[in-house]
Amino acid sequence: MTRLAGPVHPAADQLTLPQYGRGALCDLLPAIGARLGLGGHDPLGLPEGDRWVVVLVDGLGALQLADHADHAPYLASLLRGEGEHAPVDGFTTGLPSTTVTSLTSLGTGLVPGRHGIVGYSARHPRTGAFLNMLTWEGEDDPLSLQPHPTLLRAFADAGVAVGAVAPARFEDSGLTQVALAGPQFHPIHDERDEERRVETIVAAATAGPRSLVYAYERELDHTGHSRGVDSGEWRHQLRRIDAMVERLRDELPDDVRLVITGDHGMLDVPEEHRLVVEDVAALQGDVELVAGEGRFRQLYTAPGRAGAVAERWRRELGPHALVRTREEAVADGWYGDVDPAVLPRYGDVVVAMLEDWAVMTRTLPGELALVGMHGSLTAAEMYVPLVVD
Template structure:
């Protein structure tokens, strides 16, 4: 496995051990437009050219496999027992890119599916105050804090209120590129101008994707962009962390399914026309549930009024009248192990990315807090997780971008 230290490549983005997004450069936000630029002149190539070093990109079929939670450091370790990851390194190219802030699923997946940074789409975390419901919801499952379907509790509410994102499929369709989204059936996705492929398990989804590729190339359907989302690695990392046998087993299972269907079984004609890209929305930092901190037991809780913090334990967003006082209380409790950003500070830094939108303006917190290594939250169930993400550690922020033409990966 090629050893690359992202802290060297992104030294200009590292401050006191915290890693910041490379918006406009080697960043997850540039992935969809860059991939679409390979099959349409209507899109800009936003990633560095080195992301495709020695890769034949003269193809008609783009396949993006997003392995939720597989950070760069994990990829480097996991390649020892996951042949797919090693083969992408040896016969394709693998390089680190950054996630967005927050480096968590709700924000980052919305970015991948739209090409918009969080400030532009407005979905800033797993827990968000949704104005139309006047309540905090769990965003991607679209549930209340009591795990009830939000659309049933708040009559007439649907998940379009979660963000201002426009799916990349809308722009792709206008450019003459077919888009296909392979996502778990529980998402109940209805993606504009795309063909949705709901699935019950990722093995079946990959088999369907392979058959679709072969059929499309056989009849020369033209350029297509296929996006597959897999959550299994993220789920187990939350429960046991990234250095556990159960985590290793899940990485083996998911990556072997990708290798088997898209490398070993894809017919040669389709392989010649297909570019495979494997990436992730974020990595995981392993925490100790015994030392994660319930904010209700700290002095900062004196500053919390009716509106609970939003975001997540690694991306705590306070909505308070006295952000300076709350920041002082956080630093009193955690010293230099917490970085706090007032609204002025995170806007100046473009922490959530450049630009804005109406939903971002509604949800923009008064104060953001990111601990160096712990989870900080107000409810114990979240603090019991081992693997966490959302913050600015290298483990969370750096993710792999692995690419190769399938015909070359089959050799």
């Protein structure tokens, strides 16, 4: 039995709100926990199973997968609903549609407004300085900002054999601590050795009568950022990943459920659709810190100036963005239920870019070289696949 979540052919620029509690990435591990007999509710309609492997492909959106189906015959067969494969619409990531937020929602089962990992970067709630929530540079205690225990740890404490298969460099990273702590970590020292990676996942999946393995694949995202989704290099990575997960399925025992999903989609942003904050006077006044990323900017303003900043940005960006104050974004349900302690971490003004536009800043020079981007609430970024084979 195989399931897909995420519509295959909506318009890429269709606005898509997170489906928290009904079909979002934060619902996946609670649904698996229900199937493992750990209590709770399964809103996804997963099949029965006592042993699970979740492969998260960084940067794999449902729309990109559908558009490149000829480069992913195994996954495309699931998309088309062949045989027992039953398409199910509506599986999304959260907001912002970015890796740090998505992985923390996956690992904790919490909406972003609860776990507090609010995006790629934000204003540090204690120091007021710029904080990169991917690298955690300058923060020695990530758990002070995300103290909620992960579901992976809860599963392990309940007697489930829980493993994580990921590049060795991530074993003790800040993001692993806040999002994915708890499993036995199986480091991958050579990501090109796919045979060894498959063997490691299979061994972890068969380590007990009840098991859950989280496996992470990152090259599609890296290639999309550097080369773009509309590139031969991106399609090459998709073909490689498709072949690898099909081989993994063949090697796994029949009773192990294989889940393939993503943390966000991606789209290419042309040079002519990139605005630079420092080049536009109307975007600068009363803004003390620019964080987030090009598709989802978080602006921290001078006290009492959020409304004025939002209005100026609306006038300047026009139909190319949704500009909301913090309170408006919360009221619109962008982050789910928001813990009052987490609320100040979000920008006083948030800017969700539409179509294929982005707002860049020279204070973050590395982003100026990106081709593929994500973070906003278009269908191309928000819908991720969920297939169970």
